[in-house]
Amino acid sequence: MQLTARAIDQRVGFRKACTISAIGRIAEILPLPGGAMVRGAALVRAGAGWGESAMIISLTAVLTLSMAAALAGVPLIMSGGNLGYIVFTAGAAGALMSAGWMIRRSGIGVTVAMLVSRIAIIALGVVHIDVAFNAIGVDVKIIDAALFVVASSLGGSLSIVPAGIGLSEAIAAALAMLVDIPSGAAFLAVAIVRMCSLAVNGLVATLAGIGERQLTEERRHVKD
Template sequence: MAIVTKSLQSSIFSAGHRLIGVVQALRQTAIKHRSILLTLAMGIFFGGLFYSITQLNLSWSDVQLAPLLFLLLVMGPLTLVYSGINMQLMAKAISVRIGFLHSIKVSAYAQVAELLPLPGGAIVRTAALMKEGASTRESATIVAGLALLWISCAAVGGGVALLSVRLVGEFLLVFGLVTVIATVFWLAKVANWSIALYALGLRALGLLLVASRITIAFLVLNVTIDPIDALAFGFAIILGSAAAIAPAGLGIGEALSALMAEPNGVAATAAFSAAAINRLAGFAVNMISILFVSGFRFRLAMPGGPNDE
């Protein structure tokens, strides 16, 4: 029995390792065409947003201010804190340490850097881990591995939300579960079971956070969606952002959200707009965080500042 279990674990680890390789290969392929992809993605994003707003006949008076402020002032900082904790997990998985505040700063820079003509987010996170003593291979592999776990957890949520569509929902659910198991076994092999299960729990929490953000983004448009439907839109956003198809998934996450709209009884234009609002709110919070950190560092460096002797 022990031999069978060990053989099964070895097979699952190998599958997880191959999946990590696929994710890394996709990232490398995207590097060659990053500028073209960014231009195309911006066209899809802004063109789709303009069309959606036009079709919805939205005016400034239609925008619900309270949900928008909640998205910016509460959910934005919560997402940053979550990203910082995730950054610390990456470091712990490869036996290095990174401070909490520094991890938040790295996460904010990484989110903004995703829009650069290079795979900026991955570079920022990898560089931060290397600065703390990890090797390039270790850093790149753990970033790709946790990205795969993120996508697969989102697929499970999306599959549950889309079970009414039968084949699509069932495929996502099975694919997500199999990939989650393979990736968790891989992570346990690379690090340990404590970190692997912690990563899984953190991904589940992150999925709920994304679902909450998109629900609030719909409320900005005065549109209400069911909590279970939010998981489908969350999957669309996460898949678009993490699949390395376009910089930060710009326009891709919104387009996928529009595709998810009909099965969930929502207008495609509303879904595209809500996903765009969610993205813009997150970008604004990240930029403000970067400016705050940069301003604080500038103040410390000035003559007469706190560090001046």
């Protein structure tokens, strides 16, 4: 969230960025782009225009999805299918185009930081998926776990149903057949990751809300 703000020459504090990110994740349970709306509203409050806020949020979403798709192409290539080359090429092209636009708009420094943060997010997503598979007793290669990160990203990007509920899992189940992983296990692993993410972000958003209310009350007492 902080990098997104910096990309359009705005500033958001670390605490507020954490709060907004958590609330944005919770808002994605709505059958509309709730997360994007929360982040966009936060950028507008920071001083950005609605147009540039929508633009940078869309751009970062495309960048993340493209990078996840490029990574997902690797296990597909290793499985011997031509689909992997198509997915990898499309993902890499999307990531390069997004990064190129961001360099022109925000400079190399912000772009590199954005790419590094996206790599970290995707890597953490791979670890989450791998742990979820292990939790249900299914052993998968770490590179195969990378395939299902794109399922979560793609399902979450489609807001025709609340948070893509069932959609990410269905995509994961379909992709699992391409790498000889049980479809039911992939469905369940992605569902576990989703539920854990909502629970953690819900806790963060609740604690942040309590902290913000206490801070507001303290400021009111000081003024009085």
